[in-house]
Amino acid sequence: MALRLGIACGVLAILAAISSGSSARAQDCTDTADGRVCRVTQPIRLGTLVxxxxxxxxxxxxxxxxxxxxxxxxxxxxxxxxxxxxxxxxxxxxxxxxxxxxxxxxxxxxxxxxxxxxxxxxxxxxxxxxxxxxxxxxxxxxxxxxxxNQRIYVIARDEGGGSVRLSGRLRASDTVTQYGRGFDTFATGVFGGTPAAVQATGLGTYRSGRFTPSNISATHYDLTMNAGNQVGHGGDSGGPSVVTVNNAGIGIAGVQSTCAPTGYVPNAPSRTWPWATGITLCSYVATEPxxxxxxxxxxxxxxxxxxxxxxxxxxxxxxxxxxx
Known part of the structure; x- marks a missing residue:
């Protein structure tokens, strides 16, 4: 079971080289009983700026x-x-x-x-x-x-025998795009030593990354660091996980909650996200319940x-x- 910290993770950060520039995305909109709902196509690259x-x-x-x-x-x-x-x-x-x-x-x-x-x-x-x-x-x-308006993720699942059940639970085969405006680097160096400590940077800018969920339950799931070295970070808390099919979001499956740091800069004045030197995964609260x-x-x-x-x-x- 993945470590769930007692300290909540403040923000999602995408830890990778940032691709510059991004144009407006096409929308597929439908007027529903609950208002106008649109699907936004958002291609994902390493550290995609939103x-x-x-x-x-x-x-x-x-x-x-x-x-x-x-x-x-x-x-x-x-x-x-x-x-x-x-x-x-x-x-x-x-x-x-x-x-x-x-x-x-x-x-x-x-x-x-x-x-x-x-x-x-x-x-x-x-x-x-x-x-x-x-x-x-x-x-x-x-x-x-x-x-x-934004949709909460719910789909009809075939249970066999002509039975269909509505479910908002992720599957290990799903892809989610995670959004957040947290840090996009890890801290480095030694506080008061050589090389000098440098805090994490990038807080306040929305970025996105694509992940495959794991440790899925009725209430939570994890997103581990992906192949592009992207992972959630401080400041991404509350950011949505959007289930993504054919590059289009189809619903929010959860929000970022906590993260698991690998360590902090030696002698740092506090064990907080600006001084974290790595994160293995973040945990998310599912919208399903x-x-x-x-x-x-x-x-x-x-x-x-x-x-x-x-x-x-x-x-x-x-x-x-x-x-x-």
């Missing part, structure tokens, strides 16, 4: 200045729980929503302010250990404007508090707004 247009198409945002996250629609963000707790731990108490900040590269200088953090039922239950590192953030009216909760929760909008009115499909509401 351009700003693609970040908007995928809803990639920065959570509280240090984590990654995804706008599932205009009003709801999916990220790691430890990104919004008072002590940055997975099991900590949720912070004050109004103190949070959601920002996006396509809207420089503008921020979304959460009005509520929504714990999943298993974390909110009395006596819960609160160990599922995933949370929803409701922006309400303090949002970042219109965006495409929460698909129904997510689907129900994100129907709420400032115009439609949860209730009978929310039965009006988003596409109908958009048409009504356009007519006004």
């Amino acid at each position: 351009d700003v247009i693609t970040q908007r198409q995928l809803g990639l945002v920065t959570v509280n200045g240090g984590c990654s996250g995804t706008l599932l629609n205009r009003y709801w963000v999916l990220t790691a729980r430890h990104c919004v707790t008072t002590d940055s731990s997975i099991t900590g108490m949720l912070g004050v929503p109004e103190d949070g900040r959601i920002s996006a590269a396509w809207l420089p200088g503008q921020v979304g302010i959460p009005s509520r953090y929504r714990d999943f039922a298993i974390n909110a239950a009395a006596g819960s250990s609160r160990d599922r590192d995933m949370v929803l953030i409701y922006l309400g009216k303090a949002d970042l404007g219109p965006v495409d 929460f698909e129904s909760e997510i689907r129900t929760a994100i129907r709420e909008t400032p115009h439609c508090p949860l209730g009978p009115a929310c039965a009006i499909p988003a596409i109908v509401y958009a048409a009504m707004q356009a007519a006004n």
Whole structure:
């Protein structure tokens, strides 16, 4: 079993040579009952930089200045729980929503302010250990404007005998594209010695890498360093794993939670991600157990508090707004 650290990993980094430049990607969009959903084709290279247009198409945002996250629609963000707790731990108490900040590269200088953090039922239950590192953030009216909706990964699986089951669980044969805005190098050298210590760099820039999942369960999975020497890192926490078929994303299967460092720069002032000299793998929280909760929760909008009115499909509401 892979080591799961008690300290949550702040961000996903792609540790490889960075390929420069990237153009806007073609979209295949469909209007659904839950709004406009698009599939974005994103070819993967070593350390692929995710351009700003693609970040908007995928809803990639920065959570509280240090984590990654995804706008599932205009009003709801999916990220790691430890990104919004008072002590940055997975099991900590949720912070004050109004103190949070959601920002996006396509809207420089503008921020979304959460009005509520929504714990999943298993974390909110009395006596819960609160160990599922995933949370929803409701922006309400303090949002970042219109965006495409993002799908949670669910497919129909043939069980044989004419039986079909819906499942969001990854398989070892699947390919996922992981996104995050974390460090893209490891620290080197010796603190106070020779050669001089150099911290990890690259924090704050979204990159992507392609991986094959392992250690898959109903609740978690791991992504180990791939053949291109890419692996998650600090700052990638909360970033989405998007199941990828024929170079197109078909749904979010989970978010980055924790990573397993191989060591730290000798004599470093702290055992934190900027001083990590290597990482073997990162662990991820699966969306599978929460698909129904997510689907129900994100129907709420400032115009439609949860209730009978929310039965009006988003596409109908958009048409009504356009007519006004």
